[in-house]
Amino acid sequence: MLAKDWKKDLFTIPNVLSLFRLVLIPVYVVLYLKAEKPEDYFVAAAILAVSCLTDLIDGKIARHFNMISNTGKILDPLADKATQFTLIVCLIIRLKHPVLMFLAALFVIKEAFQAIAGFLILRKGKILKGALIAGKVSTTVLFISLIVLVLIPDISKTAVYIIAGVDIAFLLLSFVSYIRLYYTHSPMIQSIDESKE
Numbered sequence: 001m002l003a004k005d006w007k008k009d010l011f012t013i014p015n016v017l018s019l020f021r022l023v024l025i026p027v028y029v030v031l032y033l034k035a036e037k038p039e040d041y042f043v044a045a046a047i048l049a050v051s052c053l054t055d056l057i058d059g060k061i062a063r064h065f066n067m068i069s070n071t072g073k074i075l076d077p078l079a080d081k082a083t084q085f086t087l088i089v090c091l092i093i094r095l096k097h098p099v100l101m102f103l104a105a106l107f108v109i110k111e112a113f114q115a116i117a118g119f120l121i122l123r124k125g126k127i128l129k130g131a132l133i134a135g136k137v138s139t140t141v142l143f144i145s146l147i148v149l150v151l152i153p154d155i156s157k158t159a160v161y162i163i164a165g166v167d168i169a170f171l172l173l174s175f176v177s178y179i180r181l182y183y184t185h186s187p188m189i190q191s192i193d194e195s196k197e
């Protein structure tokens with residue numbers, strides 16, 4: 001059913017906003033990696049802020065106007081994760097702090113686990129209802145902290161380690177929450193046929 005519905009659902013307002021966030025990724029990469037002056041970094045951070053804002057808006061629109069779809073349940077987190085991973089990689093390139101490599105590795109492991117687990121339940125005709133609270137909080141903390149790193153390119157090494165440490169802690173909390181979710185019979189996992197279109 002999911003395969004049949006994705007074309008119909010793709011051009012709803014929430015999903016168009018998710019697609020817009022994906023389009024913003026290469027724009028951000030070019031602006032940030034070529035940034036030299038403070039205003040250049042500000043513009044790059046502003047692009048990320050717009051991405052975060054559309055992420056908040058699309059969820060509210062989907063719930064308020066009953067535009068929640070299985071396509072959106074895949075597209076929205078895909079846009080989030082692609083943006084976050086790109087941001088971390090860009091910061092590694094520009095700031096060259098080893099702790100960011102560890103953050104990136106943890107991020108990839110967590111997302112790989114969720115992708116594989118999600119695929120396995122999808123093969124059984126099931127899908128996750130939505131993101132866990134721990135996942136939402138982790139995403140918010142990660143976005144805010146990484147935007148700070150973009151805005152302050154000459155930030156101290158100590159500050160980078162503190163920020164990365166906070167991000168790692170929230171990522172681990174989210175990771176453990178999703179592991180528990182997929183290995184228990186959670187009501188958060190439901191049949192595709194029972195989910196809202």
